[in-house]
Amino acid sequence: xxxxxxxFCDVAIVGGGPAGLSAAVxxxxxxxxxxLIIERDNALGGILQQCIHPGFGLKLFxxxxxxxxxxxxxxxxxxxxxxxxLLSTMVLEVNAENKIITCVNSQTGLTLIKAGSxxxxxxxxxxxxxxxxVPGTRPAGLYTAGSAxxxxxxxxxxxxxxxxxxxxxxxxMIMARxxxxxxxxxxxxxxxxDYLAGLTxxxxxxxxxxxxxxxxxxxxxxIVGNKRVEGVYVAPVGPDRKPVVEKEExxxxxxxxxSVGLIPENELTKKAGIKIDPVTSGPAVDQYMQTSAxxxxxxxxxxxxxxxxxxxxxxxxxxGKYAAKYAAGNLNAHTRLVRCVPGVxxxxxxxxxxxxxxxxxxxRLYFRVQKPMKQVTLVAKSGSEIILKQKEIRVxxxxxxxxxxxxxxxxxxxxxxEVDSDSQA
Amino acid sequence: MIKTDVVIxxxxxxxxxxARELSKYEIDVIVVDKNEDIGGDASKSNxxxxxxxxxxxxxxxxxxxVVAANPMYDRLAKELDVPFRRIGAILPAITLEQFExxxxxxxxxxxNHVYDVEYKSAAELLxxxxxxxxxxxxxxxxxxxxxIDPFILCQALAENACENGVHFLPGAKVTGINVExxxxxxxxxxxxxxxxTYVINSAGLYCDEIxxxxxxxxxxxxxxxxxxxxxxxxTSCKVNHIVLPIPTKVTKGKLMCPTIHGNMLIxxxxxxxPDKEDKSVTYEGLASIEQDVRKLVPNVCIRDTITQYCGLRxxxxxxxxxxxxxxxxxxxxxxxxxxxxGLTLSVAMAKYVVRQMLWSGAKLNLKENFIPRxxxxxxxxxxxxxxxxxxxxxxxxxxxxxxxxxxxxxxxILDAIHRPLGAKSIDAVKRRVRAGMGRCQGGFCGxxxxxxxxxxxxxxxxxVNKNNPxxxxxxxxxx
Numbered sequence: 007x008x009x010x011x012x013x014f015c016d017v018a019i020v021g022g023g024p025a026g027l028s029a030a031v032x033x034x035x036x037x038x039x040x041x042l043i044i045e046r047d048n049a050l051g052g053i054l055q056q057c058i059h060p061g062f063g064l065k066l067f068x069x070x071x072x073x074x075x076x077x078x079x080x081x082x083x084x085x086x087x088x089x090x091x092l093l094s095t096m097v098l099e100v101n102a103e104n105k106i107i108t109c110v111n112s113q114t115g116l117t118l119i120k121a122g123s124x125x126x127x128x129x130x131x132x133x134x135x136x137x138x139x140v141p142g143t144r145p146a147g148l149y150t151a152g153s154a155x156x157x158x159x160x161x162x163x164x165x166x167x168x169x170x171x172x173x174x175x176x177x178x179m180i181m182a183r184x185x186x187x188x189x190x191x192x193x194x195x196x197x198x199x200d201y202l203a204g205l206t207x208x209x210x211x212x213x214x215x216x217x218x219x220x221x222x223x224x225x226x227x228x229i230v231g232n233k234r235v236e237g238v239y240v241a242p243v244g245p246d247r248k249p250v251v252e253k254e255e256x257x258x259x260x261x262x263x264x265s266v267g268l269i270p271e272n273e274l275t276k277k278a279g280i281k282i283d284p285v286t287s288g289p290a291v292d293q294y295m296q297t298s299a300x301x302x303x304x305x306x307x308x309x310x311x312x313x314x315x316x317x318x319x320x321x322x323x324x325x326g327k328y329a330a331k332y333a334a335g336n337l338n339a340h341t342r343l344v345r346c347v348p349g350v351x352x353x354x355x356x357x358x359x360x361x362x363x364x365x366x367x368x369x370r371l372y373f374r375v376q377k378p379m380k381q382v383t384l385v386a387k388s389g390s391e392i393i394l395k396q397k398e399i400r401v402x403x404x405x406x407x408x409x410x411x412x413x414x415x416x417x418x419x420x421x422x423x424e425v426d427s428d429s430q431a
Numbered sequence: 432m433i434k435t436d437v438v439i440x441x442x443x444x445x446x447x448x449x450a451r452e453l454s455k456y457e458i459d460v461i462v463v464d465k466n467e468d469i470g471g472d473a474s475k476s477n478x479x480x481x482x483x484x485x486x487x488x489x490x491x492x493x494x495x496x497v498v499a500a501n502p503m504y505d506r507l508a509k510e511l512d513v514p515f516r517r518i519g520a521i522l523p524a525i526t527l528e529q530f531e532x533x534x535x536x537x538x539x540x541x542x543n544h545v546y547d548v549e550y551k552s553a554a555e556l557l558x559x560x561x562x563x564x565x566x567x568x569x570x571x572x573x574x575x576x577x578x579i580d581p582f583i584l585c586q587a588l589a590e591n592a593c594e595n596g597v598h599f600l601p602g603a604k605v606t607g608i609n610v611e612x613x614x615x616x617x618x619x620x621x622x623x624x625x626x627x628t629y630v631i632n633s634a635g636l637y638c639d640e641i642x643x644x645x646x647x648x649x650x651x652x653x654x655x656x657x658x659x660x661x662x663x664x665x666t667s668c669k670v671n672h673i674v675l676p677i678p679t680k681v682t683k684g685k686l687m688c689p690t691i692h693g694n695m696l697i698x699x700x701x702x703x704x705p706d707k708e709d710k711s712v713t714y715e716g717l718a719s720i721e722q723d724v725r726k727l728v729p730n731v732c733i734r735d736t737i738t739q740y741c742g743l744r745x746x747x748x749x750x751x752x753x754x755x756x757x758x759x760x761x762x763x764x765x766x767x768x769x770x771x772x773g774l775t776l777s778v779a780m781a782k783y784v785v786r787q788m789l790w791s792g793a794k795l796n797l798k799e800n801f802i803p804r805x806x807x808x809x810x811x812x813x814x815x816x817x818x819x820x821x822x823x824x825x826x827x828x829x830x831x832x833x834x835x836x837x838x839x840x841x842x843x844i845l846d847a848i849h850r851p852l853g854a855k856s857i858d859a860v861k862r863r864v865r866a867g868m869g870r871c872q873g874g875f876c877g878x879x880x881x882x883x884x885x886x887x888x889x890x891x892x893x894x895v896n897k898n899n900p901x902x903x904x905x906x907x908x909x910x
Contacts (some may be wrong), residue, residue, distance in 0.1 A: 009820035046835065096832035098812075108816070112827035116820035134872045136738040143711045144740065146857075146897035146904050150874045157878045162909045163892055188909060232708055233901035260906070273836075276665060 011114040015042040015090070016333040017326070018107055018121035020097050020274065023052020025306025026127035027080035028319040032326030033125075034087035038333060042119065043084075043091035044109055050084075050091060051077040052129055053152065054315065056159040059180055061207070065316035076315060092117075100124060102278040102299035122333030123301045125325050126275055126289070130268040130307040132177075135229075138266050140172070142229030145236075151177040151265040155184070164188060166261025170238055171195045172226050176204035176313070178265020183212035193259055194219045196226060196240055198247060201378050203267070204404050205313060226262070227254050235260050268311045275304070283358055285348075286310040290358040293369035293413075294337070295325035303329045310356045310372070313406045317372065321356075324370075331365070340364035344416045349387075349424030351376050353403065360421060362413050372408045373423060375401045381428040386411060389418030401425060435459040435598070437629040438618045440605050440641055443471020444581070444777035445769055446633040447588035452781035454595035456795040461627075462589070462597060463620050465604035465637075467899050468859040469852055470585040473635050474774055475862065476710075476742025477657070478699060479690060480673060481515070481577040482775045486683075489542035493752035497772045498544055500779035501575055507778060511587035512807035513580060514691045520576030520673035523556055523567045525726055529677040530568040536677070537571060548573050562668050562728050576673050580691045581774055582862035583807065586852070588777075591805040593851045595798070600625075602900070605634075608644040615645075615762035629762045629793070631784065636707050636745040638767045645763055647755070654707050654743040655770070657699030658716040663870050664693045666735035674727050683771075685723040687731060692837075692865065697724045697731065699742070712739045737870045744770040752776075754783065756791060764788070808846045808864055812838035833883070834876040836869025844880065848887050855888060857881070858898040881905065 017033040019026045022045030033041045049055060054062070057073030064070055067079070084091075095111035107119040132150035149157075149165050155177060157163040167190050171178045174197040182192045195213060200223045202209055213220050221240065227249045228239040241254035270288040281298035283290040288309040289297040295305050305325035306318045331337040341363030346355040355373040371386075379401050386394040386409060393415045401407060411421065437453060439446045442464035453460045464471070481504050484497030508515035524530035533550070540548040549572045556570050557563055593599060600622055607619035608630060617626045632641045639652045669689065676684030687697045700716045721733050747753070747768040755765040764784060769776075789795055811819060811829050823830040828842035847854045847863035854860040857867065860880055867873030867880065881904050885892045893907045 009817065009824045046832065094831060096835065096838075098838065110819070110823060110830045110832065112823070112830035115823040115827070115830055116816060131871045132874055134737070134874060136736060136872055139717060139736065139739060141711060141713050141717070146902040149877075153874045153877055157881075157905060158909070161878060161882065163878075163881070163905045164907055164909055165905050167906050227714075228711065230711075232710065233897075233899060234903060273665070 009115060011117040013042070013117060013119045015040040015119060016122045017041045017125060017329045018119050019043045019125040019127055020100065020107065021045065021052065021127035021129060021308070022047070022050040022091055023127065023129050023306065024054055024077055024080065024315050024318050025129065025308070025322040026052070026125070027077060027084055028322035029125045029127055029305055029326030029329065030089040031080060031083050031087060032323040033330040034084070034089055036327045036330035038330040041089045043089060044095050044097055044107065044119070045091060045093050046096045048094045050081055050093070056156045058159050059184070062315050065314060066319055080319070097274060100126070100274050100278045100302070102280060102302050105301055123303065123329040125329045126297070126302065126304040126308055127306050127322065128271045128274065128308045130270045130311055132264070133267040133269055135264050140226050140229060143232055145229070145231040145234050147231070147235035147261045148229065149261065149263055151175065151181045151263045154263050155181055158184060158188065164190065166190065168193060168259045169261045169263060170226070170257055170259045171263045171265060173197060173265035173267070174203045174209070174220060175265035175267060176208050178263060179204055179208040179212040181263055181265070182218050183216055186216050186218065192218050193257055194221055194240070196221045196224045198225045198243060199223070201402070202404060225249055227251060229262065235262055238262060268307065270308045270311065272308060275308070278302070283354065285354040286356060291356065292359040292361050293357045293366060294328035294361070295321065295357070296328065301332050310354065313404065317406060317408070321372065338364045342419070344419055344421050346371065347420050347422045348373070349422045351379060351425040352423050355423055360411070360413055360416060362416055367413055368410050369413055370408055370410050371423065372406055374406055375403055375425055378402045379425060379427060383426045383428055384409060385424050385426050387422045388416045389420055391417065432617070433461065433623060433625045435461045435625055435627050437461070437631065438463060438625055438627045439631045439633060440618070441471060441634040442466070442469040442585070442589060442599065442601070443474035443633065443635050444585050444588070444774045445766060445780055446471070447585045447592065448777040448781035449631055449633060449784050450592035450597045451588045451595070452785050454592045454597045455797060455801045457798055458795060460592070460597045461600055461625055463600045463603040463605060463618070463625070465602070467601050467855060467896070468862070469589045469599060469601070470582055470862060471635055473742055473745055474585055475582055476740055477581060477771065477774055478659070478686065478688070478696060479579055479581045479774070480688065481579050482772055483545045483573055483575045484543050484772070485540035485545040485548055485573050486536065486678065487543055487772070489539065491751060492754060493772055493776065494543050496752070496776035496779040496783060500776045503778050504577060504579070508579070510803050511591055511805045513583050513587045515577060515579045516691060517575060517577045518672055518689065520573040520675050521551065521556055521560060521570055522573065522675045522677060523563055523570035523727065524677055525564050525566055525568065527568060532677055533569065533571060545573070547575060560670055560672060560674060562670055562730060563674065564727055564729050578673070578688060578691045584774070586863060587805050587807065590851050591802070594802055594805065599852055605641060605644070608641070610645055610760065613759050613761055615760070629764065629788070631764045631766070633766050633769070635769060636743055638745065638765070639747070642765055642767070645760060647757060647760065647763070647765060650747045650749060650753070650767055652707070652767070653746045653748050654704050655746045656702040656704050656709065656741055656743055658712050658720060658741045659696060659698030659739065660717065660720060660733065660736045661690070661738045661740070662695035662697070662732065663735040663737050666695055666732050668728065668730040668732050669695055670728060676723065676727060685720050687724050687728050694737070703746070707743065710741050710743065712741050738872060746770050754787070756787060808843055808850070811840045811843060833879050834866035834869065836871050836875070837865045839864050839866040839876070841883070844883055845887065848884065855884070856896045856898050857884070857904060860884070
């Protein structure tokens with residue numbers, strides 16, 4: 007077709023954040039000739055570009071790195087291995103059946119990419135004020151924590167001076183510290199639940215060290231201001247999580263940051279007809295990170311929201327490796343499909359399926375619990391038979407757990423994972 | 432002092448429609464508005480429906496104008512490039528009591544000269560609308576009830592008026608009106624005094640305050656709050672038509688319908704409130720919408736909401752749509768009670784106003800060079816792929832997607848900023864090209880749009896407003 011540019015590659019990767027970079031490196035290492043990353047931003051690195059704080063890489067490199075240092079290592083490796091990439095390029099459509107990606111940018115214009123296999127690594131977006139339906143007006147000064155972080159760390163722009171943060175997610179806490187360091191006053195962090203949404207270390211380093219109060223079991227009941235935010239009403243919540251309006255108090259501020267969760271960004275996935283797990287809001291995958299569409303893999307926060315980027319990198323390396331194998335026609339067929347079933351106090355398990363009799367003898371399960379517990383045993387059962395037990399001092403919905411399973415032990419078609427309290431066991 | 436023939440107060444749908452109608456004639460017109468952007472208050476926060484008038488009070492001015500306006504939209508939408516679709520409405524009776532009301536509603540429609548309302552059986556309704564409450568007993572189909580982009584309607588009317596010589600003065604709050612010897616002399620605004628022969632008060636929510644300036648305040652505006660939900664385009668439970676509830680004596684009730692851009696809209700509440708500035712959504716309001724709409728569409732997925740908003744309908748007491756001219760005050764035209772039907776009837780009201788001006792002795796000669804057409808902003812993502820490709824080739828900025836949720840390009844945003852009556856704020860960009868209107872609500876594109884506005888308007892980032900002065904987006908740059 008006239009005016010339409012065409013490209014070919016073995017593995018096409020949608021997204022050049024930590025997931026896409028790790029998948030690209032792994033695909034190259036597996037022997038893929040042409041690996042192409044398609045990135046909508048004007049640089050690789052994804053959200054880590056704005057994460058200038060340290061804390062990354064402890065698990066993978068045994069070092070404490072900043073976001074740019076962390077992904078810098080992957081970019082270096084990717085470049086050494088000859089990974090190709092398109093920047094400022096937006097993917098408009100993924101055709102799962104023909105493995106054709108339609109994308110657009112200012113250089114090559116409307117572009118079609120024909121790939122041997124595709125890795126989806128689009129990451130996630132933030133839940134907004136509207137998603138959680140906070141009452142009140144709609145003035146300027148309402149930001150998701152990540153948007154404010156982008157403005158501050160990439161555009162050198164401060165969103166406001168007197169801040170209330172709703173939600174104790176990691177980005178919110180990190181922004182509490184960051185805004186404080188830049189001279190803003192963070193009045194408080196308000197959390198609906200009676201426990202922290204993010205990592206404990208972030209509460210210590212970002213809130214406690216700066217004397218920023220955390221109000222657990224509280225919420226914002228109303229936003230006030232017609233032009234710019236003038237303040238919010240904050241109220242405690244009862245056991246039903248409903249605000250006790252009689253106890254609400256007015257807190258003056260000019261900015262509200264929302265750190266109320268992340269949503270895997272799967273519009274392309276859905277449009278491609280790929281099956282989505284309603285709990286994770288990401289595609290259901292097997293242990294190779296392959297989605298319901300053959301040859302379409304997915305990894306990172308587009309699959310499920312991770313706590314640590316190190317986990318994203320490990321999981322994405324799996325996706326990259328098997329995407330390369332698929333493109334080369336080397337992904338062995340499996341003989342049986344096992345479902346991963348969340349049991350007592352398990353919110354979800356990723357992968358959702360394990361293919362037995364194929365390539366890998368071990369499969370790593372990542373999962374999150376529903377509620378915090380202390381002194382527990384994680385139990386994996388194939389049908390009714392216990393195949394693995396793992397003790398944990400505590401489990402927490404904000405922190406991901408993982409477990410490695412030998413696929414040969416999966417006699418039943420159901421793999422059930424549950425959290426047992428040690429006092430009962 | 433600026434001199435003109437007509438000052439229109441308020442750049443909402445009615446003000447813009449009158450401006451465009453008057454721009455067909457050899458007469459000088461200035462539209463003043465307190466806001467920085469055209470599009471009014473009530474005109475931008477409503478259900479975005481073009482009504483047929485089937486349920487108006489028969490014989491009233493409101494009924495006449497709505498019924499007359501509806502058929503105008505086919506041509507108007509084409510001429511002015513406004514997104515508009517005749518999707519039709521259904522009025523399902525869920526209970527037997529409601530079912531018994533249908534003949535009376537049908538009768539009223541006939542009295543309003545809306546003859547194309549049809550009865551549909553429960554089976555027919557469920558086929559038209561599979562997500563409808565299966566307990567439906569039957570209902571009415573109102574084929575010409577339609578949906579429109581209300582922002583673009585106002586922009587299109589205003590841009591076309593502007594192209595035909597009408598001046599717009601934004602940020603010009605009216606502070607007084609001078610009257611001399613029973614005639615209008617001038618209008619005082621925040622941007623200076625304007626000498627004029629005519630004043631058309633289409634100030635919506637504030638029309639009573641304008642009327643008081645000329646001693647004609649024989650009514651009070653009673654704002655009626657309407658809260659709404661917008662759901663994600665990807666929501667699982669959708670409807671194809673405007674699904675209306677059977678009205679009760681108290682309220683017309685809450686509806687569910689698609690928007691012209693494919694989202695689902697549900698609402699509104701109807702709450703009479705004292706404060707014209709109270710644009711807050713409430714727990715109670717939102718909960719009542721969910722509860723009521725579930726009766727019509729039981730599986731509606733509120734969890735998929737991407738925004739909630741509220742609009743204030745400029746109801747008045749005593750009630751009803753009013754058009755007033757006064758024997759003792761030549762040149763003053765007062766429009767009041769322009770409420771939920773205001774968006775629809777704006778274009779008929781414009782014709783009506785001009786006719787009334789002619790009858791009252793105004794000298795209005797048609798222009799020879801009136802330009803009837805207006806071209807809207809090209810919507811990249813709606814084009815077929817080869818046209819998209821050609822467009823990017825011609826202008827590479829169409830290849831730079833700024834708003835990822837709605838797939839809005841930099842070229843579209845620049846067009847919005849640089850066309851006549853162009854966007855000067857975040858909301859103004861949003862209402863022209865939908866950047867920031869998607870599921871992330873500007874989380875991703877907001878920071879970029881701030882920079883684009885700052886660059887294109889050559890202003891510092893801290894001067895970029897969400898809408899009006901004082902609504903600064905950011906406090907400044909860092910050390």
